[in-house]
Amino acid sequence: MYIFRWNLKKISLWALLLSQVCLLLIFFYVQLIPSEQESNGRISFLRSSEDTEEVRNTYHTLDSNIILKTVKTRQSYVDFNSSLCFINGTDLSSMKYAKGINWRCQCLPGWHGNDCGQPEVLWRALLTSRKPFKIRGPRTFERRLIYIFKVDKFSEFVTDIRIYELGAIVDLFILYEDDTSDYLRQKLDNNFCKEHQNKILYLKDDGETVWKKVRWYLKNLRNDDIILSSSANEIPNKDALIFLKFHDHWPQPIKFRFRWSVFGFFWIHPFRTITGGGACTMSFLKESFSNKLKLLTDNKTLSSPLYKGLTLGDLNHYGGWFCEYCNDPAQVVEFIASKPKNIIDWDKIEHGKIDKNYIEDLIENGLYIDGKSELKKSRRYQDNYFAPKYVIEHDWKYDFLMVNFYSKLDYYEG
Incomplete structure (x- = not known):
């Protein structure tokens, strides 16, 4: 009886091992057999989930099926008592500190409106126009x-x-x-x-x-x-x-x-x-x-x-x-050469020729392309509109647009 039980246990273990081997063989066999669409001599590759995402993350052409998404505006606002405040334009720290007594949105510098959703540039444009516009918002869904x-x-x-x-x-x-x-x-x-x-x-x-x-x-x-x-x-x-x-x-x-x-x-x-x-x-x-x-x-x-x-x-x-002309000097020269001759007032250019050295001199000395008009200096840490926010946050990527490398003073300041 003991020997019978030992043999039964041994047989069960061997059967389990054999079934696992068979499953592995079937898996690899299925993976290696080409599908009907791929059996025309081309090699197919198995892609990981990361590879699949890489393939999907590509630009569209007119053959693409493009469907614009619908997004709710609510995710860009926060409730404070009875006030609905735009997150990017609201001083959230001070409002959270006084949440119990705060019934109006407190705007950050450069933002206006009941919901702190009007940026300075738009608020000033509405004031200047002096027209009775009745702008309403926020909408339930963003405009695409x-x-x-x-x-x-x-x-x-x-x-x-x-x-x-x-x-x-x-x-x-x-x-x-x-x-x-x-x-x-x-x-x-x-x-x-x-x-x-x-x-x-x-x-x-x-x-x-x-x-x-x-x-x-x-x-x-x-x-x-x-x-x-x-x-x-x-x-x-x-x-x-x-x-x-x-x-x-x-x-x-x-x-x-x-x-x-x-x-x-x-x-x-x-x-x-x-x-x-x-x-x-x-x-x-x-x-x-x-x-x-x-x-x-x-x-x-x-x-x-x-x-x-x-x-x-x-x-x-x-x-x-x-x-x-936000390019390197060689490309500026090529750009001008590709345009009709009347784009430049050549009479204002002393030597009548635009080359790389000429452009570098203009950049260094702050002169426009005609070599006569004086440009105005802008300083990064003093000018709120010096450059787009992304450029300022990634200045290493656009350093030649941020610092005048042809001017020694600007180079060391930058």
Whole structure:
């Protein structure tokens, strides 16, 4: 009886071991057999979960199925008694300290409104306009924001800044390049702005029909979604765009008065500002501009009596940054050479030639491209609008735009 029990136990152990071996063999056999779709001579690889995420995190083309997400605004606000306060614009520390007696939102410097949701640049624009706008908010759901602009090899650095500065609030970047160029596509294929490629739609276009091409591919556009467009050198104010996403009844169209930086954020053009870009809702673009995006960025638009628009920005509080010739000197020379000759007043240039040494001298001495107009100095630690927030927080990445390396004084100060 004892021997029988011992043999039964031994047999059971051997059977269990044999079954495990069989399961392992079956598993490896199934993994090695190619599927019908992969049996055409191509090699297939097993991907880990990290590899799968890597593949998914890529830019879109017109073949993509793009569906814009719907996000509640509530996550950007906090309740204090009966007050609903915008988190980014509210002094949360002081309000939490006096929570029992605090019935109104206490705004941080540069923020206004009952909910502390109006950034300085927008608040000042509303005061200046002296028009009875009845802006309401916050909305239940954010407006989706679509940003369209052209990219070429001369605007790479500003494009990088725009996408990283606005990546958290823009729902879709539509980037296009000339039909004859392949520069942007190659950059994207090499992980340009990798962290935000899932929000980038790439296409080639002449600029005239880009929106006409795209709007049919966006599956769930809403009339209250925002369309934003600007030139290659413009970086809109992030806080102002957040306000437009969260509120209703703001005047349309929106234009931007940009701070005019030259060669980097350390020099300002003597005119100091330049007006450009444009934003409006989808319904406004359709009803007022017949879906012609070019009319939105035409500076004559806001001056027309037909529209009760608003310009964001003044001489002290800017609607964003216009960074002209923000490249290394060699690229500035190449950029100018690629443009028509009438872009420069050659009579104002002493030797009649623009080369790398000429550009370096301009940067060092604070002179505009004509070699005559004096630029104004801007200092990082004294100017609240020196550069976009992302640039300041990542100065190692954009050091040549932050510090004038051709000036010994600036170099050692930086």
